[in-house]
Amino acid sequence: MMKVLNIAAYKFVGLDQLESLQQAVSHKLHQLELKGTVLLAEEGINLFLAGPAPAIHDFLAHLRQDSRFADLQAKESWSHAQPFRKLLVKVKREIIRMDHPAIQPVLGRAPAIDAVTLKRWLDAGHDDQGQPVVTLDTRNAFEVEVGTFKNAIDWRINKFTEFPQALLDHREELAGKTVVSFCTGGIRCEKAAIFMREAGVENVYQLDGGILKYFEDSGHAHFDGECFVFDDRRGLDPSLSPRVDVGVPSDKPKDPTMESC
Known part of the structure; x- marks a missing residue:
């Protein structure tokens, strides 16, 4: 039985006094002996944590006492270590x-x-108005190689900062289509969808909760492979089980501060 609970969560919300918040979050996490990464910025919070389930739930309850994080939703998966x-x-x-x-x-x-x-929509091949649907992968090329939606658009970007220029280079290819941007957990495709709308792409949606939520609610349908994650699990299959045993070295980045979610 897998005994380590892994969570991924983010929320775009205005934050201030970041250093004080950083100290408070760090203190609580050290108390609970949890590991992972928490990113804080004026635009919100992004976190990836793992540990015993009671400690994870304790931390989330503590964090949600702050009204800014009261509705924070976490995606869960399990690992042996x-x-x-x-x-x-x-x-x-x-x-x-x-x-x-x-x-x-x-x-x-x-x-x-x-x-x-x-x-x-993918079952039907079109949206509710009959317009063709395409999925757009906003992740890095090496993540896409581990798994992605069938026939997804992939512009082979190496980091998320390359996405805006890639969109401008390929914008005309999206004309007349309903575009669904997706990523690991929702954060990249959320920013990507906003940028696409600002750039004049008319019919754009983000996949709420990203691939991880899709796996949870819709399984493997229309998806080939696994979802890359930035930790020692390396990837999750559609049952949200680790692709490999924790501890197997990977030649891909694991630092969630780089591009994750």
Whole structure:
């Protein structure tokens, strides 16, 4: 039986006094002996943590006492052993780096669809208005190689900061289509969908909760392979089980401060 609970969560919400928040979060996590990464920025919070379930739930309950995080939703998966090697709580300029300050999800999200709706659209080959549906992978090329939606658009970006230019280079290819951006847990495709709408792509949705939520609600339908994750598990299959045993060395980055979710 797998005994380590892994969570991924983010929320775009205006934050201030970041250093004080950093100290408080770090203190609580050290008390509970949890490992992983928490990123804090003026635009919100992004976290990846693992440990015994009671400690994880204790931390989430503590965090949600802050009204800014009261509705924070966490995606859960399990592993046999701790997939993180240390605890990091960092203050960053962005919780997912895009280098486009005008893109501020805290001011309003792009439209989102849930996993069940995406599966239904992919089953039919079109959206509810009969328009062709395409999925757009906003992750790094090496993540895509581990697994992605069948026939997903993949612009072979090496880091998320390359996405805006890739969109501008390929924008005309999306004309007349309903575009669903997706990523691991939702954070990258949320910023990507906002940027696409600002760039004039008319019919854009983000996949709410990303691939991990899709696996949870819709299983493996229309998806080939596993979902890459930035820890020692390396990837999760559609049952949210680890792709390999924790501890097997990987030649891919594991640091969630880079591109994760």
